[in-house]
Amino acid sequence: MATYLITGIAGFIGSSIAKALEKQGHKLIGIDNLLTGNRTNLPSTCTFIHGDIADQSVYESLRGKKIDAILHLAAQSSGEISFEKPQYDVLTNTLGTLNLLNFAVEEGIGRFIYASTMSIYGDVDDKPIRENQAKNPKSYYGITKLAAEQYVRVFSDRLNTTSFRLFNVYGPGQNMANLKQGMVSIYLAYFMRNEPVIVKGFKERYRDLTYIDDVVDVWTASIDNPLTYGKTYNLATGKKTTVEALLNELKTAWGSPEYPIYFTEGTPGDQFGIYADITQLQNDLGWEPKVSLSEGIHHFVNWVKGEMHADM
Numbered sequence: 001m002a003t004y005l006i007t008g009i010a011g012f013i014g015s016s017i018a019k020a021l022e023k024q025g026h027k028l029i030g031i032d033n034l035l036t037g038n039r040t041n042l043p044s045t046c047t048f049i050h051g052d053i054a055d056q057s058v059y060e061s062l063r064g065k066k067i068d069a070i071l072h073l074a075a076q077s078s079g080e081i082s083f084e085k086p087q088y089d090v091l092t093n094t095l096g097t098l099n100l101l102n103f104a105v106e107e108g109i110g111r112f113i114y115a116s117t118m119s120i121y122g123d124v125d126d127k128p129i130r131e132n133q134a135k136n137p138k139s140y141y142g143i144t145k146l147a148a149e150q151y152v153r154v155f156s157d158r159l160n161t162t163s164f165r166l167f168n169v170y171g172p173g174q175n176m177a178n179l180k181q182g183m184v185s186i187y188l189a190y191f192m193r194n195e196p197v198i199v200k201g202f203k204e205r206y207r208d209l210t211y212i213d214d215v216v217d218v219w220t221a222s223i224d225n226p227l228t229y230g231k232t233y234n235l236a237t238g239k240k241t242t243v244e245a246l247l248n249e250l251k252t253a254w255g256s257p258e259y260p261i262y263f264t265e266g267t268p269g270d271q272f273g274i275y276a277d278i279t280q281l282q283n284d285l286g287w288e289p290k291v292s293l294s295e296g297i298h299h300f301v302n303w304v305k306g307e308m309h310a311d312m
């Protein structure tokens, strides 16, 4: 049994990973400032610290806790919001990561895993993107996440680090009230409210849509895997899905093939299209994504409908 510190533990991905580790019998300590996260997401047995990773004082209560690994997922996670509050992004995403890395070294915590993003690549050619390709982020979010990833890389001489560049993660547990982060959840939120879907940007755009359980599997399997130390991976499916194809999946799964959809102007910093080459991850972890898009959307829609019934 190990003790893990998870930042962003009240968020979508952090809470999903935390619950999987809790099931395996590990001890969890979580930090979250509840910016977009929710207390209801917290695993029942975790020690929760309501605090900000950019604030040095948050680390004092964690000294001497004998933490085995840090799983760092706290971030201002929306590209769109990064244009509204660019300074906050630097503070949370970049300075927060640097603080956490320093804390890890000071406390002798040997293992550090970071949630990076496909947003660091910017606009790319229409072919699977490899980890070593040029990074030209288009959003302030992408810049601050890339800067943080570079800090993680530099600290890899003192810590066993791994960075996972996540590509559009979706699934149960996503914050359905947040209309500024998460392509699938944003569209699905309109169905939930029985309003026409407003799509910001072209239907020809494309993404690599990754189901939450696949992400959880990779994170939990890599914690103790030395092959992943000092490395940076794309974490995705390797498949390209257009916005149009995604909307068709959602309409079918919702049971409304004629559901109304309107297209408006895109958001600042939005990448036109991107999908991943996942060979490195497949080779090191012997991993394959298990959940197809139609299966994943089906699970997500069922979860959303269940939540709607629970609220009635």
Ligand SMILES: NC(=O)c1ccc[n+]([C@@H]2O[C@H](COP(=O)([O-])OP(=O)(O)OC[C@H]3O[C@@H](n4cnc5c(N)ncnc54)[C@H](O)[C@@H]3O)[C@@H](O)[C@H]2O)c1
Residues within 6 Å of the ligand: 007, 008, 009, 010, 011, 012, 013, 014, 031, 032, 033, 034, 035, 036, 037, 038, 051, 052, 053, 054, 072, 073, 074, 075, 076, 077, 092, 096, 115, 116, 117, 118, 145, 165, 166, 167, 168, 169, 170, 175, 182
């Ligand atoms: N969801 C995706 O598709 C996706 C894609 C690429 C990368 N990521 C990265 O994965 C991580 C988790 O994303 P998510 O989808 O779960 O988003 P999320 O917004 O649900 O989770 C982020 C969590 O961090 C918390 N947080 C924000 N600032 C904080 C701070 N200064 N101190 C403490 N807690 C803070 C939020 O309250 C929230 O609970 C983020 O680092 C994000 O950048 C997500």
